[in-house]
Amino acid sequence: MAGTLLEVTGLSKRFGGFVALDGIDLNVAAGERVGLIGPNGSGKSTLVNCICGTLVNETGNVRFDGETVDGLLTHERTRRGMARSFQLPRPFTTLTVADNLRVPLLYTVNARPGRALSPAELDTRCAELLQLVALADKGTHLPRDLTQVEMRKLELARAMAAEPKLLIADESMAGLSQSEVDDIVSLLIRLNERGITIILIEHIMRAVMKFSQRLIVLVSGKKIADGLPDAVIRDPEVERAYLGQ
Amino acid sequence: MGRGKQVELSFDLLINAVIAGILLGGFYTAVTLGVSISFGILDIVNIAHPAFIILGSYIAYIVNARLGIDPIAVSILMLPVFYLLGAGVYQVYYESFERRGQESLRGLSFFFGLLFVTEVMLILVFGVDYRYVEAPYIGPSWRLGVMDFPLRMLVPCIAALALFAALELYLSYTFIGRAIKAVAQDQLALRLMGASPVRIKRIAFGISIATAAVAGALLIIIQPVEPSVGREYIGRVFAICVLGGLGSLPGTVIGAMLLGILESFTATFYGPSWAPAVAFGVLLLTLAFRPAGLLGR
Amino acid sequence: MRTRVFLLLLIAVAIAVFFATRWVNNDYVFFAGYTVLQFVVLATAWNILGGYTGYVNFGSAAFFALGAYSTVFLHKLYPLPIPLLIVIGGGVSGIVGLGMGYLTLRLRGAFFAIATLALAVVLQTLIVNWDYVGGSRGAYIIRPNEIALIGPYIQYLFLLMLALAVIALTIARGIERSQLGYGFATIRDDELAAEASGVPTLRLKLIATTLSGALMGMAGAPFPYYIGYLQPSSAFGLEYAVNSIAMPMIGGTTSWVGPLIGAILLGSLQQIATVTISSAVNLLIVGLLLVAFVIIAPNGIVGLVQGWIRRTK
Numbered sequence: 001m002a003g004t005l006l007e008v009t010g011l012s013k014r015f016g017g018f019v020a021l022d023g024i025d026l027n028v029a030a031g032e033r034v035g036l037i038g039p040n041g042s043g044k045s046t047l048v049n050c051i052c053g054t055l056v057n058e059t060g061n062v063r064f065d066g067e068t069v070d071g072l073l074t075h076e077r078t079r080r081g082m083a084r085s086f087q088l089p090r091p092f093t094t095l096t097v098a099d100n101l102r103v104p105l106l107y108t109v110n111a112r113p114g115r116a117l118s119p120a121e122l123d124t125r126c127a128e129l130l131q132l133v134a135l136a137d138k139g140t141h142l143p144r145d146l147t148q149v150e151m152r153k154l155e156l157a158r159a160m161a162a163e164p165k166l167l168i169a170d171e172s173m174a175g176l177s178q179s180e181v182d183d184i185v186s187l188l189i190r191l192n193e194r195g196i197t198i199i200l201i202e203h204i205m206r207a208v209m210k211f212s213q214r215l216i217v218l219v220s221g222k223k224i225a226d227g228l229p230d231a232v233i234r235d236p237e238v239e240r241a242y243l244g245q
Numbered sequence: 246m247g248r249g250k251q252v253e254l255s256f257d258l259l260i261n262a263v264i265a266g267i268l269l270g271g272f273y274t275a276v277t278l279g280v281s282i283s284f285g286i287l288d289i290v291n292i293a294h295p296a297f298i299i300l301g302s303y304i305a306y307i308v309n310a311r312l313g314i315d316p317i318a319v320s321i322l323m324l325p326v327f328y329l330l331g332a333g334v335y336q337v338y339y340e341s342f343e344r345r346g347q348e349s350l351r352g353l354s355f356f357f358g359l360l361f362v363t364e365v366m367l368i369l370v371f372g373v374d375y376r377y378v379e380a381p382y383i384g385p386s387w388r389l390g391v392m393d394f395p396l397r398m399l400v401p402c403i404a405a406l407a408l409f410a411a412l413e414l415y416l417s418y419t420f421i422g423r424a425i426k427a428v429a430q431d432q433l434a435l436r437l438m439g440a441s442p443v444r445i446k447r448i449a450f451g452i453s454i455a456t457a458a459v460a461g462a463l464l465i466i467i468q469p470v471e472p473s474v475g476r477e478y479i480g481r482v483f484a485i486c487v488l489g490g491l492g493s494l495p496g497t498v499i500g501a502m503l504l505g506i507l508e509s510f511t512a513t514f515y516g517p518s519w520a521p522a523v524a525f526g527v528l529l530l531t532l533a534f535r536p537a538g539l540l541g542r
Numbered sequence: 543m544r545t546r547v548f549l550l551l552l553i554a555v556a557i558a559v560f561f562a563t564r565w566v567n568n569d570y571v572f573f574a575g576y577t578v579l580q581f582v583v584l585a586t587a588w589n590i591l592g593g594y595t596g597y598v599n600f601g602s603a604a605f606f607a608l609g610a611y612s613t614v615f616l617h618k619l620y621p622l623p624i625p626l627l628i629v630i631g632g633g634v635s636g637i638v639g640l641g642m643g644y645l646t647l648r649l650r651g652a653f654f655a656i657a658t659l660a661l662a663v664v665l666q667t668l669i670v671n672w673d674y675v676g677g678s679r680g681a682y683i684i685r686p687n688e689i690a691l692i693g694p695y696i697q698y699l700f701l702l703m704l705a706l707a708v709i710a711l712t713i714a715r716g717i718e719r720s721q722l723g724y725g726f727a728t729i730r731d732d733e734l735a736a737e738a739s740g741v742p743t744l745r746l747k748l749i750a751t752t753l754s755g756a757l758m759g760m761a762g763a764p765f766p767y768y769i770g771y772l773q774p775s776s777a778f779g780l781e782y783a784v785n786s787i788a789m790p791m792i793g794g795t796t797s798w799v800g801p802l803i804g805a806i807l808l809g810s811l812q813q814i815a816t817v818t819i820s821s822a823v824n825l826l827i828v829g830l831l832l833v834a835f836v837i838i839a840p841n842g843i844v845g846l847v848q849g850w851i852r853r854t855k
Contacts (some may be wrong), residue, residue, distance in 0.1 A: 023808030042568060043818070074737040083738070092728050092734040103728055105720050162580070162740060290652040292600075292659070339835045349651050350730075351836050353792055355597045358833035361784050365826040480663055482657045522667035525660035532653055533645040 004063075005030040005166055005197050006051070011060030013043075013050055020046045022221045025059070028166070028199060033192050035212030035229065036201045043221040044201050045087050047165055048168050052084050053077050065165060076110050081165035085158070085172055089151040091143035097154060098139040101126045102164040125161070132187060133157045139169075149175050160191065168189065168199045173207055181208070185211050209233075217242060257391045262513040263506060264392055270505025272467055274409050274498050274511040275460040276478060277485045282412075284483070285492035286425060286454035287446055287453075289338065293356040294482060296363035297454050301327065301461020302376075302470045303367060309378040316378045317404055320462035324455045331454025334359070335447045360475070367472040375469035383466060406498075406502050408459055412452075413494050425449040429486030484528035516522035545716045552711060556704045559825050566695065566788060572696045574766060578809035579703040580761050582653065584782065585758035585789035585801035586710040592787070593795025595750045596730030597651050601658035602786035604665045605635040605755045607777035609762025611669060614772060615682045618674070624702060628763040635759020636752045643751035666778045672784025681771035683766040699768050703761075714798035726750060758786075781825060785809075788832040803843055 006028040011102045013021040021043045028218040030036050038044050049055040051062055053074040061070045069077050083104075092100050105125055110116040117125065130136045133153040134147075143151060169188065173181050185207050192198050202208045208215070208229070215232040217225040225232045232238055274296060283291045304323055305316035316389065342352040373391045416422035421440075464470060481504060489500030501512040508523045543551075563571055592595050609631030612700045616622055618629065638661075647659040670678045689698045704838060717723045728736035737743050766772045785808065794805025808828060815824035839846055 048796050052738065054738070073742075075740045078738060078740040085734065086738070090732045092735065094731055095724070099724070103724055103736070103741065104739040106724060107742075111740060140798040150717055158735075158739060257658050290655070292656070335839065349591065350596055350598055350795075351791075351840055353652065355789055355836050357598075357600060357784075357787060358829050358836060361780070362826060362829040362833060364780075365822055365829060368822050369826065416573075436649060477663075479656075480660050487653075518671060519667060522664045525663045528660050529642075529645065529657055529664070532649060532657055 003029050004031075005065060006199075007063040008047075008051065008061055008157055009063075011047070011050055011057050011062065013046055013055060019056070020221050021050065024218075024221075024223055026169055026216060026223065026226065028224075031113055031192070031195060032166075033211055033213045034197075034199045035051070035208040035215045036199055036217065037203070037205075037242065038218035038220065041220075042218045044218055045170060046150070046221075047218065048084055048170055048201070050196055052082055075107070078104075078164075082168070083108075083159040083164035084168040085152075085155040085161040085170055087170040089148075089155040091146075091151060091154055093143055094139050097135060097146070098126045098130065098144060098156055100131050100154060101161045104158055108162040110226045129157045129161055132160070134183075147239060148182055149180065152176070152182075164196060166197045166199070168201070170201045171203065173202060173204050190217065199225070205233075230235050252497035257511060260391065261393050262509045263395060264504030266509030266514075267400065267502060268398040268402040268505070269396070269509055270406045270498075270502035272463055273405075273481060273485060273505050274396070275401070275405035275456065275463050277482050277497050277501055278409060278412060278494065279456040279460070280482045280486050281489075281492070281494055281497045282425070282449055282453040282456075285486055285497075287428070287449055289335075290353055291356050291450075291453070292353070292479055292483075293359040293363065293455070294457060296360045297330070298461045298464060298478065299367065299470065299475040300363060301458040302460075302474075303371060303461075305465050305469070306376045306378055306443040307460040309380075315380055316462040316466055317459070319401075325457040327458040328451040328455040329450075330396045332447050332451035334454065336449035338450075339443060339446070358468075360479075364472045364475060371472065373471055373473075375471045376465070377469040378465050380466065397466055401466050404459070404463060407514060409454065409494065409498055412456070417496065418442035421445065421448060424511065425452075434478065447451040455470045461488065477524075478526055480521070480525035486529065488529050545719070545737050546713065549712045550804065553707045556708050558721070560697075560704060563700070569694065569696060572694070572700045573768075574694070574813040576700050577704050577813060578806060579700070579707045580765075581785055581789060581805040581809040582707045582802055583703070583710045583761040584758055584786045584796065585793070585805040585824075586707075586714050587754045587761070588786040589790040589798075589801045590714060590726075591750045591754040593790050594717065594726040594730065595721065595747060597647070597750070597848075598655040598787070599658045599751075599754065600655055600756055600783055600787070601660075601662035603778045603780075603782040603839055604658070604662040605639060605758035606762035606782050607665065607669070607774070608635045608638060609759035610765040610772060610777045611675050612759070613763050613766050614675045614683065617766070624699075624764050627762045628702070630708070631763030632756040632760035635762070636756030638644075639755025640748060640752040643748045647747045647751065649850045662778060662783070666774055669680055669777075670774050676772070678774060679748065680771055681766070682771050685767045685770060685828070695767075696822065699764055706757075706760055709846055711755070711798055711802060713753070714801075715811055718798060722746070722749070781828075784825065784828055784832070790842070792831055792842055795843030796841065797844055800842050800844045801813055807843075812826075 004027050008026045010025040011021055012019070024047060028085040036044055046055065050057040051071060053069070062066055063069065064077065065081060069080065073168060092103065092110055095103070102122060105117060105122050126139070127136065129140050133156060135150060135153055135157065138150065143154065146154065152172050152174065156169060159167055159169070173184055175182065181204060186199070188198055188200065188211060200208065202213050212229050214227065216223060217232060217238050224241060225235050225238050265515050280291065280294050283289045284292065301320060301323065305319045307313050308319045309316050338352060338355065340357065385396050387394040387396060387399065413460060416426055422450060424440050424445045427450070428442050428449070429516045485500040485504055489496030504524060504527060507527065508520050512520050552641065563575060566826065584606065586604055588599060591599055612631045613627045616627060665698055669675060670714055677679055686695055689695050693699050704835045717726065727739050728739065728741050729743050729746060736776045762777070765777070769776065788799040789804030789808050792808065793802065794800030812824050812828065814825065835842060841848070
């Protein structure tokens with residue numbers, strides 16, 4: 001289908017006897033802003049891991065940008081344009097904050113066909129990214145000197161450094177203040193305007209509603225809703241399973 | 246174990262190789278039980294486990310030589326001592342590595358250092374001569390037709406299986422036992438139940454080292470011991486663990502039996518000098534082709 | 543400092559060391575120095591896979607012995623010049639490292655470490671049972687007494703090992719400052735995040751294993767000429783396994799300086815200790831130092847010095 005960037009069909013994943021994902025189907029069109037919500041343990045991060053190749057799904061397949069990516073290693077998928085941030089930040093602890101951003105530039109952006117960035121351009125790009133997430137003065141620090149919130153921003157910046165076509169942001173906003181949440185949402189919307197498709201996984205409903213053009217709900221490994229945000233949150237099944245009250 | 250010459254396939258030889266293999270496998274169970282707990286359940290790569298076993302062997306030797314007490318009895322007396330030793334080692338490991346998230350490089354080096362230091366200290370104290378114990382069941386065999394059951398292998402095999410049964414019951418039916426099984430999978434649930442994961446892991450590691458006391462006594466009953474013998478067992482122990490599937494005690498028994506029979510056959514038909522390679526070869530092959538083990542999780 | 547400049551500097555230092563040692567004119571210094579330099583190569587090689595990439599190799603003796611036994615094997619066929627033997631020894635060890643890495647590097651680091659132990663034992667068993675290279679009885683290599691241009695043969699061996707040390711240190715430092723070095727560091731710090739950032743982790747790990755193994759094999763290739771009579775127990779000796787780990791861990795694993803310091807310090811200490819005390823006590827001290835440093839000073843001597851500099855600033 002023209003315009004579909006990500007196509008997940010019948011994806012299932014089990015851990016021993018536990019079924020983490022049960023036949024997930026979802027499509028994301030190029031340029032879309034999709035929100036993915038669900039209670040803890042519903043399988044959101046597992047889904048991300050399967051899409052990106054960190055975990056291998058038992059059934060189903062994943063097509064990205066017109067080609068099947070099943071069987072490709074994670075770094076190959078990243079080079080084809082998928083980037084993700086991790087729910088619990090995983091910085092490179094012995095590299096400086098700036099060097100953390102240099103890694104995806106060296107290994108993803110420079111690895112793609114076409115002109116590689118020169119060392120000067122790499123430095124500029126790192127500085128730009130640090131500016132974007134308000135970490136410009138922490139460039140020479142080590143990740144252990146950052147606060148939890150700053151580490152989440154670094155995590156997001158590192159995913160952005162890979163110049164993806166699809167960015168999956170996994171709970172990047174936990175612990176941020178209201179204004180910081182707004183900043184990140186604006187940032188993501190700006191990125192989207194530049195052409196990057198974004199899947200936002202979040203618990204902060206305000207951010208999700210503001211950001212998403214479409215909302216998908218995952219509960220206990222099954223997709224129970226997929227549509228316009230206003231309609232989805234009024235869906236009685238969603239209210240019961242997730243919103244609770 | 247093994248007669249070491251190229252032979253025609255006689256039924257006697259075959260059946261006795263199988264028996265020797267099973268008895269050996271029983272003993273290997275005792276050796277591996279501790280690692281099933283520390284590596285299989287707690288995910289701690291304690292490659293120094295054989296060093297503790299050898300330590301147990303030498304303690305059994307000293308007490309047996311001086312006071313004439315049966316080595317298995319000695320090991321039972323030593324259980325609390327080894328338990329405390331294990332708990333202490335875990336505490337150091339936890340403070341220095343687990344808490345700082347440095348288990349991989351430094352934790353491994355730590356245990357390697359322990360293994361090495363133990364071996365060298367034993368060399369300094371006891372020298373490189375082989376040591377052995379005396380007991381009434383070392384020597385005689387129980388014959389059943391053409392089948393030959395050397396008592397020095399049969400008694401340790403039975404003791405090992407008894408140890409396995411005791412541990413399996415403990416892990417399945419006591420609160421702490423089940424907490425130990427759970428600690429690898431769900432630390433949060435454990436905390437909510439009021440048990441501290443660190444304390445549970447310390448208990449588990451203590452138990453793991455305590456089994457080494459028994460395994461050590463059984464080892465020196467089966468064969469004479471000298472300080473470098475421990476190194477042969479590193480491969481065996483991890484081969485059995487991986488073969489049987491990590492974290493499964495019954496899997497350990499099956500893996501141990503399989504390896505015992507394989508080694509027994511190799512020694513009987515190809516010669517004992519090839520035996521050390523069997524375990525390691527099995528380990529390499531299993532890791533390469535079926536890392537989840539035969540009973541894979 | 544560019545790597546080329548570093549290399550030239552090292553070569554200058556090496557030449558100075560060589561001529562200084564000749565001036566001392568004591569054969570023992572050459573013999574002891576050879577062993578220390580050998581450890582510089584082994585420690586640096588280990589650190590490329592261990593310190594830089596985070597994968598522990600317990601089987602350094604295996605790669606070292608492969609180099610030594612390649613020499614023995616070829617020596618029986620046709621005597622070749624040692625530099626060629628070094629290249630071949632490195633090639634054999636490198637290929638074995640690659641093969642073993644391919645089998646085990648897709649698993650966790652702990653399994654790789656155990657597999658390296660396994661490799662050492664399997665290899666030793668194979669060689670003990672292989673009569674062509676002497677088996678358990680050992681093999682004799684008659685080395686000439688003298689060589690043209692240099693004089694006593696041991697000085698030639700010393701010079702070769704100096705060259706290898708220069709090569710190993712240059713490679714290590716070159717990696718540190720390159721894109722490859724970044725890649726290795728990310729694998730060490732967080733392999734999952736590295737993959738997600740586009741780092742081809744398996745390929746890089748294989749490069750590290752092959753390079754590390756090859757360097758160790760190169761260090762082992764001249765060994766039969768050095769020792770004259772090679773037995774499996776000496777080629778696969780315990781001191782190689784423990785020193786290859788202890789020297790970088792004590793010296794410091796994050797830079798090329800660490801293994802160098804560790805090898806020179808510990809290597810010299812051991813040479814002195816073996817002569818004055820027993821070799822067993824000597825190894826015991828190394829083992830105890832390893833455990834102590836790993837617990838108390840995880841970044842080694844280099845880390846301690848860096849910490850001291852930061853505090854006094």
